[in-house]
Amino acid sequence: MTGTRQLHNIGRRRAYAIWATALAVYVLAVFHRTSLGVAGLIAADRFDINGSQLATFTVLQLAVYAAMQIPVGVMLDRFGSKALIVGGLIAMTVGQLWFSVTDSYGLALCARALLGAGDAMLFTSILRLIALWFLVRQAPVITQLTGMVGQMGAVAAAIPLSAALHAWGWTMTYASAAFLGVIAIVAILVVVKDSPYERGAVEKIKIRALRNSLGEIWRDPGTRLGLSVHFTTQFAPTVFALLWGYPFLVAGQGLTPGRASALLTWMTFVALFAGPTIGRWTSRYPYYRSVMALSVVGAISLVWAIVLARPTQSPLWLLIILVSVTGFGGPGSMIAFDLARSFHRSERYGRASGMVNMGGFIASLTTMALVGMILDRLAPGGPDTYTLDDFRVAMSSQFLLWGFGAWMIWRYRRHSLRRAARVPGAFEALRDGSTLLPGISRDRDDD
Known part of the structure; x- marks a missing residue:
């Protein structure tokens, strides 16, 4: 600083x-x-x-x-x-x-x-x-x-x-x-x-100024771009791992509980190895971070479309591909916080990251609720009566959120680039591979 x-x-x-x-x-x-x-x-x-x-x-x-x-x-x-x-x-x-x-x-x-x-x-x-x-x-x-x-x-x-x-x-x-x-x-x-600096970059926020501060952070297109990326990439692996993946694999796809548990564990390991790769890519090409997020969303939605379009249960190899590609959503969602870092000074990074982090969990809760409501309507007898057709309809609700999220990413990418172009040197720094932008986020010389 x-x-x-x-x-x-x-x-x-x-x-x-x-x-x-x-x-x-x-x-x-x-x-x-x-x-x-x-x-x-x-x-x-x-x-x-x-x-x-x-x-x-x-x-x-x-x-x-x-x-x-x-x-x-x-x-x-x-x-x-x-x-x-x-x-x-x-x-x-x-x-x-x-x-x-x-x-x-x-x-x-x-x-x-x-x-x-x-x-x-x-x-x-x-x-x-x-x-x-x-x-x-x-x-x-x-x-x-x-x-x-x-x-x-x-x-x-x-x-x-x-x-x-x-x-x-x-x-x-x-x-x-x-x-x-x-x-x-x-x-x-x-x-x-807290910090390697003499003062810990802690902003003393007065209560009466809090609303204005949050409003400024929210109006920044970089915040909205980060939230959109997190919203669109994070919910699929979260919903699959925490609630509906196991029932989908066992009741819908006919796997044994052991195989279903193994696939959920495999998804975690895929994400573990995919993370550093995506991290290096976004560090080297920060101008294309949101494009990378859209590519992840496109791959996940494509594989889900193939699985859900099948009239019969999918073979094991296809389900392995499904959970593997879905696992990329977790590393993809981390791009959102790198975007927030590019468009905010460090003393505002906590509030910006908090707003960004809401995106994926709002999408996850929405998807969990949608899938549950659809299953309740199609199979009022409860989990013991779920069928592949029920899951095919219920899990298709994910496409609503992927479509809406992809539109938000594309929209706020353009707004964020316009903002960077208005600040001298910021757009050029972004194209040259810098994630801290002059006049926007650069408040320390560490690169």
Whole structure:
């Protein structure tokens, strides 16, 4: 930042130590977020609930996550990453511990809502650390690695968690998972520092000016472009992994539960390896980031169209292609935060990232609801009566959001380029491969 003394080197060992510690926290957050995936039947028995009530756990958790993004962005710019990460860990730890001991459905919902609120504080806080502690050319790849390595938490929430539930039981398993948060809090307090600069790029926001500040950030076409990219790329793998993928593969495509679980795990590994590739590409060609996002959306929608157009169940090789291509949506959604970084100074990055992060989760909740409502109408007898034809209609609702999102990306790409062209040197810097633009986002000389 101009006029601010730099105290620590960026992009070096200290930066990687801070990032690795924060990354471990994000892996834990994803583990907590997806920890109900393999425990659905046990939860239904423990709380004496039906399928719709079980799905409410996931929907409520994501709804709280999405609703918290703007408040979290404001607090992030005001208090910094370290405070928000610690606060998020405390909320998740308490929520998971509460979930481990209650046998009341209502109280369990409150616990999952608290877990969702804590989860909401973490990802954008880590992105802010990356933006401040790494070189411009490093940040896109580090961001991709953060999103993808974090998904290892979903892998840990599958087979290992299932084994723990059967060996230790409900309370001990979830209480042990909660205890990991205590260890993470200590690590964050010891290792993480908000900024390498003398002043931590924390903007002291007055309450009366908050509305104007948020309005300015929202009106920036770069914010809307980032939100559009996140909206369009992220929802397909999220909906597939958290709620409807398993029923689609088992009830619709006739796979065994074991094969369906293996495909969901495979999707996570595909995303893990795709992330660095997309990160390097977007770092090298920032002018074409939104084009890359559109290409990802086009590939996902094409494969889904082929699968859903088949009058019979798809062969296993085609389903492997389906989950593999769908897995690219996660890394594709990380492009959104790189776009936000290009169009905002670092002291506003928290609020901008919060707005961007809302996009994918709004789309995910909308899709979950649409698929559920269509299935309820076509198969009023419940999950035991779902057929391939029912899923063919219900999963086709994704095309509504892909089409709308692609239109938004194309629209705000043009608006963002026009804005960059109005600022001397910014458009040229973008074409030359820079992601921090003179007069727009460049507030430190680190590239």
